[in-house]
Amino acid sequence: MNDRNQVIRYILESWASEENPWNTTDELLQWIERTRQETTVSIRKIPYAYDGYWHYDKNELGIVNDQRSYFSVKGIRQKDDTGVKEQPIIVQDGIGYLGILAKIIDGRMYFLMQAKIEPGNINHCQLSPTIQATRSNFTRKHGGKEPAFYQYFVKRQNCITIADQIQSEQSSRFLGKRNRNMILLAHDDVEVPSTHRWMTLGQIKKLMQYDNIVNMDTRTVISCIPFVFSELDEETLSAVRKLFHEEAFFRSFLEHSSGDAIRKIYGKMNDIKMTGNFERELIDLHALKDWSYDGSAYASEQGNFRIVFCDIEIEGREVRCWSQPLLETVGKSEFGLPYQIGKDGIMRFLVQTKCEIGCFDRVEIAPGIQKEPLDERITDPVDKLFFEKLERKEDIRFRGLFSEEGGRFYHEENWNTIMEFKEGELEELPDGYFWADFRTLNTLIQFNNCLNIQLRNLISLLNI
Amino acid sequence: MNDRNQVIRYILESWASEENPWNTTDELLQWIERTRQETTVSIRKIPYAYDGYWHYDKNELGIVNDQRSYFSVKGIRQKDDTGVKEQPIIVQDGIGYLGILAKIIDGRMYFLMQAKIEPGNINHCQLSPTIQATRSNFTRKHGGKEPAFYQYFVKRQNCITIADQIQSEQSSRFLGKRNRNMILLAHDDVEVPSTHRWMTLGQIKKLMQYDNIVNMDTRTVISCIPFVFSELDEETLSAVRKLFHEEAFFRSFLEHSSGDAIRKIYGKMNDIKMTGNFERELIDLHALKDWSYDGSAYASEQGNFRIVFCDIEIEGREVRCWSQPLLETVGKSEFGLPYQIGKDGIMRFLVQTKCEIGCFDRVEIAPGIQKEPLDERITDPVDKLFFEKLERKEDIRFRGLFSEEGGRFYHEENWNTIMEFKEGELEELPDGYFWADFRTLNTLIQFNNCLNIQLRNLISLLNI
Incomplete structure (x- = not known):
């Protein structure tokens, strides 16, 4: 299995298949839905004047938390030949992990995906990569457990690296935020917690047919699968040829x-x-031209988003509640x-x-x-x-x-x-x-x- | 000539050849030497306390010129898990052009190279790309003429782009400095001034056998020639195979x-x-730990270079003199x-x-x-x-x-x-x-x- 031709062939075959001895695609959909139902997520906007763990700090040019962790929301000003632009922006320097573990079981490649609660999301629970951890998560700045599967992605022992690229996120909302997109093919047995399930690439693609089920992080990691470096040999070519429905593709x-x-x-x-x-500088969030707060949000008539504060409560196997700023489109x-x-x-x-x-x-x-x-x-x-x-x-x-x-x-x-x-x-x-x-x-x-x-x-x- | 196979074949053939109807490699060497002799370059270190067009400005964190053009020398501090490092660094934000024009003449590819005076260089005159222009040069911040061949590289009209990459320079001396490395294959006739000559890639490589003749910018541009994207067809492969002296290469x-x-x-x-x-910030050049000025230079016992000021006079077809800071290794x-x-x-x-x-x-x-x-x-x-x-x-x-x-x-x-x-x-x-x-x-x-x-x-x- 060190042969790249073989790896690509397994990926393409997994892409072309929804066959899965443990879970049909419908069952996976039900599993995500069940996880959603088993967890009560309450998210409620509170006044922008909120001043707790997260708060506006003029010296920091914007909204930070007491520990200066996770992220901050600052103002940014860009000057170039076309003029001056100003807007709020999320600053989040540390590079996080978005990683999917793959494994070949009985001749077919499966990807280990997670049903993950994210409070800001429309339906709270979506299909996520095996690991999805910000720097604040995996450095355990706030205590807590090490993220599951973290050691796989740090050590990459007995694994083939299929993809490993540091990729950007929305550049209209984040200042140079990047995450490390990885896919590892594990040789050893993998212990699967109840939060995770194996599925083919075809099943993941099928789940994309449903609105708001496959999350952004899964999609970016999937897009990184490299097909180009290895020249496929004749045998592989003729084998994979028939997997494609469209000759032009x-x-x-x-x-x-x-x-x-x-x-x-x-x-x-x-x-x-x-x-x-071209000049770009961070400036005071509350000094942005045309932006102001109206009690409920920090907003601008020209802004594609507003900054809101939310009280969030997640009640599942454990209860967690906190307040944080979010960008509302x-x-x-x-x-x-x-x-x-x-x-x-x-x-x-x-x-x-x-x-x-x-x-x-x-x-x-x-x-x-x-x-x-x-x-x-x-x-x-x-x-x-x-x-x-x-x-x-x-x-x-x-x-x-x-x-x-x-x-x-x-x-x-x-x-x-x-x-x-x-x-x-x-x-x-x-x-x-x-x-x-x-x-x-x-x-x-x-x-x-x-x-x-x-x-x-x-x-x-x-x-x- | 739109076929990449053909372009690569021409490049490889030019690499394997020193044949040149206008100039043997020896004649090129003599031409560079003659250009050197025809120009008197005087470069003389002056006290570091120099305070003229170039000068230390505390608000700018270091040495700048009156127009804030060309470059500046500031202090930089980097903190990471291994500790704190401080040193002077050259800040030069604008991306410049390093461009070589190529042309196929009578079935062979030639590169248009320049014998260029650079006062800091050991022998003053070296073989340079067709164009070598900083942002301050081509925006004519200081008046003067548009650099020769500039329009070729901006417009790229009737040219095939062989290479076009923005590449870094010495990261121990420059903060994120980058230049655009380009090679263009011109279809039209090119008017050649006396400062420039056509030569094969083999001749350029031969001139590299001599110390301090082929300048840094030529070398980085040459390194960017792409050989990998096109799959060479059988005919090209067997034709280029015999150009190589070493099978392993x-x-x-x-x-x-x-x-x-x-x-x-x-x-x-x-x-x-x-x-x-990881944190990196620009700091006051004159507040660097372990760095100080001793009259002749701003230096440190741990420093791989010192900052000096020089009076420079170039006397050739025209006379120019100025003073500027330089880094002395x-x-x-x-x-x-x-x-x-x-x-x-x-x-x-x-x-x-x-x-x-x-x-x-x-x-x-x-x-x-x-x-x-x-x-x-x-x-x-x-x-x-x-x-x-x-x-x-x-x-x-x-x-x-x-x-x-x-x-x-x-x-x-x-x-x-x-x-x-x-x-x-x-x-x-x-x-x-x-x-x-x-x-x-x-x-x-x-x-x-x-x-x-x-x-x-x-x-x-x-x-x-």
């Missing part, structure tokens, strides 16, 4: 002309990184990944370079459509085509609602859409957009901080 | 198991990025790239992860040997083997002196060595070291900020 995996797309995308990103007079975002099947029979996806205020290095690659609630919907021919086709319900291959970070965001759910653009529908590609085959995107995912989380999450929805 | 180009080495290296780098309590560094030919007949190079105070993202990949003047020479079995073999002059495939940045450093030259480690000589690989084939290193170079400049420069010395 299979060819998008294999296509070898990635170099050109990568060079074009890098050319544009490098142009952006060189554009001048003012509506639903639209994230869309258009694709097109070229005359050469290869499926290519539409992506764009995107600068967001919290980007680790100014710019990342985003899906063709990325619109926050208050963003103008139609600004160029790509938007126009997408929203017109959406209106007509035309060529929509997938559309579903997914939650973002349930530990930082309040009841946020956004539309994720995969849509086919027919050859010729989009006459000209506006500046900053690129067509990229799956191989190109999968290559770029192997290098920290190229694709943003919205794009990675959309990629995770693709089906074999 | 050819196989190191082609080897397809890069994924494993890349995953191991990323695993280690990600571990380092996650290690805790206290000795020669040893940069070494050991390689080994495995039982499988593949050449692999020894690299290590290295944290330096100015790293853009905490850690980069360095050559197996990277010792600044005051660094302890032997700290592990790799050092021991390298320096023992060096002492015995054993298996040294290349050893030469090269200058670093002549615009920031004063008379700095460092040893660059490529050495073979025989199978079995290095019993165990210490933690943090990795064997990587050429394909792995070349893949990692395609992604900004993986390999540090010392490693990239050593890679540029390799011969086909």
Whole structure:
């Protein structure tokens, strides 16, 4: 099992399968639902003036807690040639673990997933990676137990590393926040607690058909599976060929002309990184232009989110209650990944370079459509085509609602859409957009901080 | 000429050739020497107390100029689990261009290189890229002409982009300084000024045999040539096969198991990025612990360099004189790239992860040997083997002196060595070291900020 060809074959076979001797996909859904029912989560907004363990501290430029742990919410100001932008931003420096343990059992690869309560999420309980631990969690800054499975990801003993990349999160909400996305293939037996279950990749993908079931962290980790480094041998190729339902997608995996797309995308990103007079600084949260608090929230008419404080109570096997700040969105975002099947029979996806205020290095690659609630919907021919086709319900291959970070965001759910653009529908590609085959995107995912989380999450929805 | 196979073949053929209808390699050497002789460069250290256009400003935390342009020298303090480190550092935020224009003339690829005066360099005139322009240069903050060939690299019209990566410079001297390394293949005729000449890649490599002739910027750009993205077709493969003198190096180009080495290296780098309590801040240059000025320089007994001020006068076609701060090294560094030919007949190079105070993202990949003047020479079995073999002059495939940045450093030259480690000589690989084939290193170079400049420069010395 040290052969990468074999590993990729197992992953693809797991992707193509929902067969599972322990749990059908329906049973997994019921298990998540049952976990949800067994736990009472009460989340209640309280006045923004709240001043307890979490509180505003002018010297710290924003909202912190007594221990200066977890995260803080500060103000940020960015100046560049296009003007000055100000908004609140979450600062969370430590890199956390998002890790999935995989194992081959009776010739099939399964992934160990967790039914995890996250109070901010719309339905409280979602499918999460094997481990999902912030730096404050695993350094046990607040006491408590070591997160389950932590030692696997730190020591990686008797494991094959399938994926290991430090990836960004929402750069419109976080300042350079990154998590380590890992998938490990364990050789030894794994003891499975009642919070976790084995499932195939196909089952995880099937659960993505349901709104707000597969959490953001699962989706980003799944998107990191590397398919590109190993050249598949003939035997593997012919074996995996029949797993694919769509020839154009299979060819998008294999296509070898990635170099050109990568060079074009890098050319544009490098142009952006060189554009001048870029300055970014943290400023006092309560001195932000156009932002103010109205009793219930710290908000702005132009803001895609507001800052609220919540009392949270979780009652399950144990009772925990606390108060904390959360970001509450003012509506639903639209994230869309258009694709097109070229005359050469290869499926290519539409992506764009995107600068967001919290980007680790100014710019990342985003899906063709990325619109926050208050963003103008139609600004160029790509938007126009997408929203017109959406209106007509035309060529929509997938559309579903997914939650973002349930530990930082309040009841946020956004539309994720995969849509086919027919050859010729989009006459000209506006500046900053690129067509990229799956191989190109999968290559770029192997290098920290190229694709943003919205794009990675959309990629995770693709089906074999 | 849009076929990547063809481009790579032209590059490899140019690498294997010194044939040049306009200039033999000797004539190029004479041209550089003549340019040097035609220009009088006088560089004279003046007291550190100098207070003119460049001067110490406490509010700016260090040495700046009146226009706050070019660069500044500040203090930096880093705290992590290993303790506190302080030193001066050059802050230079804008990304500059290091670009080489290539062209195919009568079936052979030539690179347009410049004989460029850099006052800090030991022999003043060295072979430089077509364009070498800081942000202050090309934004013409100080008036002056637009740098020659600037429009080629901004517009890239009628050019194929061969390489385009933003790469770091010495992270022990610069805080996150990066330059855009580019190679463009021009389709149109190029007007060549007397400062520039066409040469094959083989000629550039030959000139590297001479001490302090090929400058740092040329070496880093050359190292970025991508060989890995395109799968070479059979015809190209058999054509280029005979260009290689060493089978083990050819196989190191082609080897397809890069994924494993890349995953191991990323695993280690990600571990380092996650290690805790890392803080870095700019502090007052003149408040650095153990640093003080003695009239002639700002220095420390533990410092690998001192800060000096120099009066510089360049007298050639025009006369220019100015004063500026420079970093003066206290000795020669040893940069070494050991390689080994495995039982499988593949050449692999020894690299290590290295944290330096100015790293853009905490850690980069360095050559197996990277010792600044005051660094302890032997700290592990790799050092021991390298320096023992060096002492015995054993298996040294290349050893030469090269200058670093002549615009920031004063008379700095460092040893660059490529050495073979025989199978079995290095019993165990210490933690943090990795064997990587050429394909792995070349893949990692395609992604900004993986390999540090010392490693990239050593890679540029390799011969086909």
